[in-house]
Amino acid sequence: MSDFVEKVSSKNVLYTNMPLDLEIQEKGIQGVYKSILYEHDLSSNLAKIGMPIFKGAYLQIFRGTNLKVRAYSSRAVYLFKSKVYSSGKEGNIRYLIINIPETIVRVQRRQHARIPVSEEGTFCFKEDLENSESEENIQPTKYRFMTKDFSAGGLAIVTSKEMKVGQKIIINLALKNEIRLENMESEVVRSIGKTTSGEYIYGIKFLNLTREKEEELVRFVFKLERESFKKI
Template sequence: MAYFFEEVDINHIKPGLPLKIEVSSTNEFSGGEFKSTVDDIQGDLLKAGMPSLKGRFVPIPIGMMARISAVDQSSVYVFYASVLSNGEENGMTVTTFKLRSTIRRVQRRRFLRFEFIMNGTLKVAGTDQVYDFMTKDISAGGLRILMKANVDPGQIVLVTLDIDENLKLHDQQSQIVRKNDVESSELSEYGLTFLNMTSSFEDRMTRFVFKLELKSRGGKDD
């Protein structure tokens, strides 16, 4: 079975859908992964409950770009949006975003992430800069890693990682989608999404993550 991205229109984003809002850290804002819920859609504007982190509302600075994932029963809808305003409406704290990209629908299993610790290397595309990293978790569509290097979100990178004896990444084209500093550490945490995956490779990645899912539930991976 092949898994792939499909561009869809904004009508697929419905009020009530849960949101994951990822914002990279800057000198002025610590960034992180926040939770919210779709309140309303008007044209290319999305109104949501003010993002929260560990039960605390966090107003994201106006103009800041976020990577947003909206989740329904079968799919994840991914897009980029910038913050237009933070305020209060009808007794609710709300944040309004303006869409800045197309919306991509992805089968939900691509976004299931499981702890996976392994060492690899990353090369910044178009340069000779190569950095060591350690993975934190893996999904069929990307990695979360820790490394000392300073690489900006949006940068294209080439990833080399031996996932297991039958599944190896060699200069796999990927993109940095977020960066967050780690407190009291020289390391930064990066989110990577794989680019230009063949259907065959994507299928093998999905099967590998499915095995991790089975193991996490105490099942067999035969």
Template sequence: MDKLLSILLEERISSKVVINVTSGLYKGSYPSRIEDVKDNLVAVSHPLFKNALVPLYRDTILELVMYEKQPPTMIPMKVLRRGMSGNVSLLWLVPAGDPVKIQRRRYARVQCNVDILFFPLSLEEMFPMVGRWEKASCVDISLGGMRLRTKMKEMGLDVGHRVYLWVNLSSENIFLISNIARIVDEGVFREMGLQFEGYPRFVEKRLIRFIRDKELRNAGDGLHD
């Protein structure tokens, strides 16, 4: 492992991270944490799916994403082995590439004030029949994601969790699946940065139309972001 990369990871021990499994049956994003760094290896808490360990086998390639570092950083990793530390199941990884800084602002982002509903998919998978639709407000939106604000701070949501969104854009309803990229608590409110997983072409057209209309309106009002 590169010395600078080793120092970077050692500084992040106990930090929350996201493990992106990019292919296979268990493709998705899973919350985790850096537990240890030794020699050329990194130990993370083993990702869970429905209260069971995600089946990740030797030589599986995945992404370790650190959002606590600004800008967020992604490191390609390869699974080496499983292990235990006390009662914590570990997944030992070895770097498979160089760190890559994630550019959040790849898309035009506009301010808005749109009421939405969201459903915690990850919590429902872990605790069936517990999830429920909750209200929130969209603060800004782009083709890549949105920032929402809610008063629901005790739901158990975490970085890496998936949520299902119902959004009303100019009287047009769209549904989106998103991953929570960051969470910031401010007083009684919680702000969450979401990254869209992907959507069909007709949803993209509606988003583009909404964003362009907001850009023109904001520019006319002198509020262009």
């Protein structure tokens, strides 16, 4: 991985609605759970975060529970240890109050990490889609592809359809039943070669990613990395 690690001030890098992963080692609730940063009180170094949901119900996390927290931005992951101070409820929303250290660790990506992933998706050419929108009852031709690897910035695909570098395509893809790319505008940025069966391999770059979507993809890639490390 092309990473570098440094210590940074939590006050300068954490923000409202930042996605979180909470790693818990307590017996009975051991695991990694999704959460979100609701509020960060800079004066007290306390934060309100979403109570994790597990199998459709709020997880029972008690005061004093130790946490390892990962906070995700579009280009970095922030790591720190924390502890649950209390819990509460506002309407139907439950939350935890945790402490956030003044100094936390930033794992900064010099470039997006690529993870081997094999999933089937479809694409059409952006030009064909735009032409179909101006004509009734005409749908753009969809082509199948298989992913070869994936990153938060793009992916490598294998397809029987020949393309040119610079062509814009619209991708639809589901990854591990967790991430859905729906009508994702993308660009062919390089031709990698051919498979032994004669199919084409292309490097694809995502275009016009929102910050929220890029953070979701970064989070997904880090999860796959953690799972692959456990198998080593």
